[in-house]
Amino acid sequence: MNILESIRSNAATNPDRLAFVQNTPTQTSTLSWQELEAHSNRLAARLLQITEDTTPVIVYGHKDPLMITSFVACAKSGRAYCPVDVSVPQGRLQDIVREVCPKVVVAVEGLPDIDCGDAVVLAKDDLRVIVSAEADDPIDLTPHWVGPDDVYYIIFTSGSTGKPKGVQITRDCLDNFIRWGLSLCANAQDEPLVFVNQAPFSFDLSVMDLYLALASGGTEFALSKGLLESMSALFERLRASNATVWVSTPSFVEMCLADPSFTADLLPHMRTFLFCGETLTNRTAERLMSAFPQAEVYNTYGPTESTVAVTGVLVTPEVSSAYVPLPIGVPKPGTAIHVVDEQGNDVETGTKGEIVIVGDSVSVGYFHDPERTQASFSLRDMDGRQMRSYRTGDEGYVRDGMLFYSGRIDLQIKMHGYRIELEDIEANIAALPGVIRVAVLPVRKPDGTVRSLTAFLVMDAPAASFSRQDVKGLRAQLASSLPSYMIPKRLRIVDDLPVTNNGKVDRKKLAEL
Numbered sequence: 001m002n003i004l005e006s007i008r009s010n011a012a013t014n015p016d017r018l019a020f021v022q023n024t025p026t027q028t029s030t031l032s033w034q035e036l037e038a039h040s041n042r043l044a045a046r047l048l049q050i051t052e053d054t055t056p057v058i059v060y061g062h063k064d065p066l067m068i069t070s071f072v073a074c075a076k077s078g079r080a081y082c083p084v085d086v087s088v089p090q091g092r093l094q095d096i097v098r099e100v101c102p103k104v105v106v107a108v109e110g111l112p113d114i115d116c117g118d119a120v121v122l123a124k125d126d127l128r129v130i131v132s133a134e135a136d137d138p139i140d141l142t143p144h145w146v147g148p149d150d151v152y153y154i155i156f157t158s159g160s161t162g163k164p165k166g167v168q169i170t171r172d173c174l175d176n177f178i179r180w181g182l183s184l185c186a187n188a189q190d191e192p193l194v195f196v197n198q199a200p201f202s203f204d205l206s207v208m209d210l211y212l213a214l215a216s217g218g219t220e221f222a223l224s225k226g227l228l229e230s231m232s233a234l235f236e237r238l239r240a241s242n243a244t245v246w247v248s249t250p251s252f253v254e255m256c257l258a259d260p261s262f263t264a265d266l267l268p269h270m271r272t273f274l275f276c277g278e279t280l281t282n283r284t285a286e287r288l289m290s291a292f293p294q295a296e297v298y299n300t301y302g303p304t305e306s307t308v309a310v311t312g313v314l315v316t317p318e319v320s321s322a323y324v325p326l327p328i329g330v331p332k333p334g335t336a337i338h339v340v341d342e343q344g345n346d347v348e349t350g351t352k353g354e355i356v357i358v359g360d361s362v363s364v365g366y367f368h369d370p371e372r373t374q375a376s377f378s379l380r381d382m383d384g385r386q387m388r389s390y391r392t393g394d395e396g397y398v399r400d401g402m403l404f405y406s407g408r409i410d411l412q413i414k415m416h417g418y419r420i421e422l423e424d425i426e427a428n429i430a431a432l433p434g435v436i437r438v439a440v441l442p443v444r445k446p447d448g449t450v451r452s453l454t455a456f457l458v459m460d461a462p463a464a465s466f467s468r469q470d471v472k473g474l475r476a477q478l479a480s481s482l483p484s485y486m487i488p489k490r491l492r493i494v495d496d497l498p499v500t501n502n503g504k505v506d507r508k509k510l511a512e513l
């Protein structure tokens with residue numbers, strides 16, 4: 001079944017079940033499966049009435065039921081949607097609109113002052129009227145649905161040139177990802193899966209919770225921006241969530257784990273934790289396993305360009321004691337991973353190289369950007385078939401049949417002639433007792449060369465309780481795992497690491513501390 005068929009069938013089977021719950025600090029709004037189906041049909045019909053032109057639609061807003069309705073409506077009317085969260089700055093939103101040249105902009109929240117060209121803008125009030133107006137003669141939308149090779153969504157990610165890149169994901173890519181993703185989610189006695197959503201919809205991690213919820217006929221339990229700012233309000237909502245699957249960045253769950261009440265008592269139905277997007281440390285995985293003894297913890301890996309995640313591993317206490325850092329796992333069915341040298345040739349097992357992803361969930365390339373598409377995407381043989389492949393810019397190696405991530409090629413620096421991977425240092429610092437989170441930053445001279453390194457550490461006790469002597473002790477312990485040139489000159493203990501809107505460590509902000 002493709003995703004649109006699953007949605008239709010889930011709505012028919014459990015019309016009154018909640019498909020989506022929006023949690024803000026002050027209110028909860030819901031969307032039942034029946035509403036999702038009916039509302040998205042009405043909006044899809046309206047989109048077809050506005051124009052038959054299938055240029056992608058920009059959907060702007062936050063975690064509102066109308067966002068989900070709009071995503072599904074776009075797909076049912078044969079066009080890709082491009083989700084833009086309210087946290088995206090105005091200038092960037094304008095860049096995206098300029099790039100897409102949409103015929104329709106769906107503004108679930110008020111748009112900042114930008115030029116939408118000749119696009120029809122549907123504001124929240126318009127949407128409310130459209131989704132609630134029953135048509136006398138509803139049309140059959142199936143002939144309009146996005147096809148298997150059509151682009152289903154476009155997520156804009158930051159480009160190294162400063163211009164965002166629109167990653168185009170087809171319906172087949174999404175369906176292939178969903179099939180694997182669902183296989184990771186433990187299902188207790190046919191109860192519906194309830195997914196905790198942390199990431200904004202403009203970040204592809206949200207595809208994991210949203211589409212696994214929609215495909216399984218479960219519920220997406222979305223945590224709004226405002227709610228994420230107050231742990232006590234957040235925990236109150238979580239307690240009432242009946243959540244069974246957790247999807248977030250490791251940074252976010254570490255913030256939750258800082259509160260001792262983040263345990264199975266708070267979330268007694270929790271069965272699966274799915275992480276992606278940044279390094280999951282052994283310590284975080286171990287703390288989770290002990291706080292949620294009945295739940296499974298997965299470390300998954302992948303860039304937006306390969307539809308959320310393409311490798312995964314179940315982290316058990318045995319895995320965590322055998323491997324530091326943790327593996328990122330084995331490829332999902334339909335995916336092959338190559339680790340290649342600078343010439344693009346496969347390296348030997350155990351040797352580090354660039355991770356190349358080949359398979360059935362690799363994007364068809366960047367929207368309207370053949371140059372950058374050509375630079376990163378190509379065709380590669382996989383089991384005798386030519387499949388799309390993507391050069392990730394990530395460095396990794398294979399050990400014991402599993403893939404390990406060792407850092408971004410672009411987070412590799414040269415200092416005093418040594419080639420150093422900042423994430424390698426971070427992994428070693430993270431393994432020290434008491435360290436919860438760490439980020440290592442290069443300190444550069446005005447000419448750009450690296451002068452020294454600073455490590456920012458979050459410990460399991462307030463920063464103010466650490467003395468110089470304690471810091472010296474940490475440094476001494478590091479000497480047993482790192483060569484001296486890799487030990488940061490400064491170790492700064494802080495209470496928090498700043499995170500980006502996507503929930504990853506914000507290295508730019510950190511540099512300003």
Ligand code: AMP
Pocket residue numbers: 157204205275276277278279280299300301302303304305328392394405407408
């Ligand atoms: P994004 O496209 O925003 O999802 O970011 C993808 C990048 O996040 C990857 O290319 C990796 O650099 C990083 N990443 C994703 N998953 C993991 C993981 N499990 N461990 C470490 N880094 C990860």
